[in-house]
Amino acid sequence: MKSSAQNRIRSISYAKYGYYFILPFFIVYFIFQLVPLLNTFRLSVYGNGKTTEDFVGLQNFITLIAGGDSLPLQAQHDNLIRVLGNTLILWFGNFIPQLALSLLLAVWFTDLNLKIKGKTFFKIVMYLPNIVTAASVAALFLMLFSKTEYGPINSWLMDMGLKEPIDFIKGKWQSRGVIMFAQTWMWFGNTMIMLMAAIMGISPSLFEAADIDGANSRQVFTKITLPLLRPMVIYTMITSMIGGLQMWDLPYLYKQGQSWNRATETIAVFIYNHFHVIPQNYGYSAATSVILFFITSILGSFCFAMNADPEAKKKKALIKEAKRQAKLQNKSAFGGF
Amino acid sequence: MKNFKKTLALLAALALSATALYGCGETKEDTSSKPATDDTAATDDAAKDDTAASDDTAASAGDEDGQLTILCWNANDSQPMVDLFCEKTGTDASKINIKNFDVAGGGASEVYTQYLSDPDNDADIMFLEADWCLNFINDDAQTLPLSDIGYSDSDFNDIYGYVVETGKSTTTGALKGISWQAAAGGYCYRTDLAEKFLGVKTPDEMQEKVGDWTKFMDTAKALKEANGPAISATLGGVWQVYSGSRDSAWIDKDNKLVVDAYCTDYANFASDLWNNGYVTKVSQWSDEWKPLGQSDDVLGFFVSTWGFGDTILTGAAGGEGGATFGKWNVCVGPKEFYWGGTWLAPAARINNKELAKQFIDFFTINEEGATAYAEKQGEYMSNKKVMEAIINKGEYKGAPVLGGQNQFEVLNKVADGIDMKGKITPYDAIIKTEFSNAVQAYCDGTYSSVDEAMDAFKTGVASQVVDGINWD
Incomplete structure (x- = not known):
């Protein structure tokens, strides 16, 4: 016979304290993330400007995706296509050089044969831009690339013999180029560190074996490093893609005065402007967010599908086939009908 | 010892949640106090802090004692104005509550709308910037014509024409706002x-x-x-x-x-x-x-x-x-x-018309008040008579x-x-x-x-x- 005290002790569930501890996070998450998130979906089927209170069904989506007869409707559609294009251009333009640069540096820094001096120093220096906030980066680049003859880069270029100052701030490809460069500069250090971690995770015996077999460094890179790096490259790609599609800070801040640069307005800036600039068009803003959500999900799952190892796929198919055979055999073993 | 550790951990977690929620106290008291009351003593303290931090809003929400609430986006103008007003008219400073949203001018329209969407929030006078003042002036649910607080159009004969013109609703033509400045x-x-x-x-x-x-x-x-x-x-x-x-x-x-x-x-x-x-x-x-x-x-x-x-x-x-x-x-x-320039408009939910009128008077048609403010702040007032007097007096050298x-x-x-x-x-x-x-x-x-x-x-x-x- 157990005492009541013993019974009570047994019935104490310590698990509930765990829930208490994570409760604050969930409360904060619920109020500040989940509710606004669901509200975005709700707002996307409501009107704009003066009709924010009216339910309009899928009208916002139709307008944004297909346009319409009148100027305001067609303008929404044209703008969405434009900002979507801008976003993709800016993302590609910073992701590809960023990945190439970080991959090259990561391979160099992890190569034992190269014996680079001051590795830690370089790693820190290359990571540093990532610590600087985007606001400061934008201010810095605005100063450096100021479009008149008074800007440092332009005055230097003109000293070198350039006749007219280059408009780095409002020129279509010039401004895009500066933003791509700034994004690459900010993020290549971060990507490099991740790729280095992944390379160092590859068993050194593979590299040694390749060395003994007389593989040159290009062969080592294409046959060992790159295939084994794939999961990390895919991971980088997914995170960069999500970040790239939501790119807001630099494109928003890299402008002078009130005027917008239409060539660098990204989809996130478009959403922000509809939401915060008067008159507020909540409907379009929310509908664009929802469209962005679907684009991200589709591209994200596409990346995941790419990540699936073809070997593993083949193996899976083989196992399936074997099972099917076994089943058939079982059937025939019982004689069948 | 075990209990102590447990309490400590709980306190730490609660303190964390309290700090996470602390920031939102000032503008959105209700969302922050809800989760806070769910929990125990530690958060109660935080909740108290919250109410302390948002004292001004809490006080204004009830507003039974006839406080004049002024909505503005920074205190650069409102604070010296209120200071001078209280000094010259002998109004008790506690009767005026400056609701300063502390945002850039352009963002003020958005926070005003948010603030006014709660019918319990008090507002008597709104500061409206030239660029977007019509958003409120044209909205009869948000602002009142100046005639409703006791003005007639002829009261503003000394004010520069464009200042009066800009304060009129473009839909009804009613004069709903007036500026103390002329930003010529x-x-x-x-x-x-x-x-x-x-x-x-x-x-x-x-x-x-x-x-x-x-x-x-x-x-x-x-x-x-x-x-x-x-x-x-x-x-x-x-x-x-x-x-x-x-x-x-x-x-x-x-x-x-x-x-x-x-x-x-x-x-x-x-x-x-x-x-x-x-x-x-x-x-x-x-x-x-x-x-x-x-x-x-x-x-x-x-x-x-x-x-x-x-x-x-x-x-x-x-x-x-x-x-x-x-x-x-x-x-x-x-x-x-x-x-640019800032216009003063009486809010539709005004519950202190007398003091509001006195305040608007003081900086526009009250020559003594307008002169005092111009001299104190070096501001170019919208009252033509006052400005001409100042120019003629010749004390100000430019x-x-x-x-x-x-x-x-x-x-x-x-x-x-x-x-x-x-x-x-x-x-x-x-x-x-x-x-x-x-x-x-x-x-x-x-x-x-x-x-x-x-x-x-x-x-x-x-x-x-x-x-x-x-x-x-």
């Missing part, structure tokens, strides 16, 4: 450069040279031909003035956007200025803008009442004792214009950057000459921004023709104003 502006130019290149010695002579847009252009040309400076620092500055030259409203009677000869004229005018180097390629408000005042590349800036200090002109001169400090003069320029000229004499002429009658529409801020952006892009070469720029202008307006303008 003039053309400020370098006296040394003007004498060297144009042989101009006095502001009156300068006015002869830039009295209208044709003269302005001719002078700009003459300056360039003499290898002299650009006539204006930025195209943005020219637009600020040119936008005041429009004869008709941007939206016509059929509710259509008017794209007329004025638009193409300006586009051509601007591209002439731009491509011939009559203005520099620098953007207004960029880092390089003000230092132009110390180079010899620029003859003048367009400056409004509030811009004679560090904001524009003193900054451009390099500060006190700067390279060109004291070498500036001001004249009316090609066209009278005003630039901004030091002008080296002895009193800018008020010029600005008085400007403010008198501004005529806004019937030209104001609720979308002016958007329309003007889009138009000047389109013209700027045309100058930059983004659009190859004026027509293309005008199409971009229309599209730009249409994508922001989704209803309210007829496009057929």
Whole structure:
């Protein structure tokens, strides 16, 4: 016979304290993330400007995706296509050089044969831009690339013999180029560190074996490093893609005065402007967010599908086939009908 | 010991949640206090902190004791105003509650709407910025006509016409807001450069040279031909003035956007200025803008009442004792214009009309009050009589950057000459921004023709104003 005290002790569930501890996070998450998130979906089927209170069904989506007869409707559609294009251009333009640069540096820094001096120093220096906030980066680049003859880069270029100052701030490809460069500069250090971690995770015996077999460094890179790096490259790609599609800070801040640069307005800036600039068009803003959500999900799952190892796929198919055979055999073993 | 650890961990977790929620106390008390009450003692403390932090809102919400609540986006104007008001009228400072949202002017409209969406939040007087004041003034659910708190239109006979005109609702025509400031502006130019290149010695002579847009252009040309400076620092500055030259409203009677000869004229005018180097390629408000005042590349800036200090002109001169400090003069320029300003409007939920009227009176039609504020803050008041009295008294010698000229004499002429009658529409801020952006892009070469720029202008307006303008 157990005492009541013993019974009570047994019935104490310590698990509930765990829930208490994570409760604050969930409360904060619920109020500040989940509710606004669901509200975005709700707002996307409501009107704009003066009709924010009216339910309009899928009208916002139709307008944004297909346009319409009148100027305001067609303008929404044209703008969405434009900002979507801008976003993709800016993302590609910073992701590809960023990945190439970080991959090259990561391979160099992890190569034992190269014996680079001051590795830690370089790693820190290359990571540093990532610590600087985007606001400061934008201010810095605005100063450096100021479009008149008074800007440092332009005055230097003109000293070198350039006749007219280059408009780095409002020129279509010039401004895009500066933003791509700034994004690459900010993020290549971060990507490099991740790729280095992944390379160092590859068993050194593979590299040694390749060395003994007389593989040159290009062969080592294409046959060992790159295939084994794939999961990390895919991971980088997914995170960069999500970040790239939501790119807001630099494109928003890299402008002078009130005027917008239409060539660098990204989809996130478009959403922000509809939401915060008067008159507020909540409907379009929310509908664009929802469209962005679907684009991200589709591209994200596409990346995941790419990540699936073809070997593993083949193996899976083989196992399936074997099972099917076994089943058939079982059937025939019982004689069948 | 075990208990102690447990309590400690719980306290730590609760403290974490409390800090996470602390920040939201000031504007959204209800969301933050809900989760806080769910938990135990530790969060109760945090909840108390929250209410302490949001004391001002809590006090205003009930508002049984007739407090005057003033909505504003910073305290630069409201605080000195309230201080002076309390000092001169003997009003107890606790009777006035400044609800300062502390955001940039442009963001204020959004936070006001949010704040006013809760019917329990009190508001008596709203500060409204020129650019978006019509959003509230045209909304009868948010603002009251001044006649409802005891004014008649003739009360404002001494106020500059444009100030009264801008405070009227464009839908009903009722006067709903009034400003204590008149932000009239003039053309400020370098006296040394003007004498060297144009042989101009006095502001009156300068006015002869830039009295209208044709003269302005001719002078700009003459300056360039003499290898002299650009006539204006930025195209943005020219637009600020040119936008005041429009004869008709941007939206016509059929509710259509008017794209007329004025638009193409300006586009051509601007591209002439731009491509011939009559203005520099620098953007207004960029880092390089003000230092132009110390180079010899620029003859003048367009400056409004509030811009004679560090904001524009003193900054451009390099500060006190700067390279060109004291070498500036001001004249009316090609066209009278005003630039910004803050309007006072009684909120629809006003529950303290008497004090609100007294407050608005004090800074507008009450000559004693307006004079006291002008002298204390160096502000250019909207009361013409008061300003003329101050000018005649001669105690104020003008901004030091002008080296002895009193800018008020010029600005008085400007403010008198501004005529806004019937030209104001609720979308002016958007329309003007889009138009000047389109013209700027045309100058930059983004659009190859004026027509293309005008199409971009229309599209730009249409994508922001989704209803309210007829496009057929």
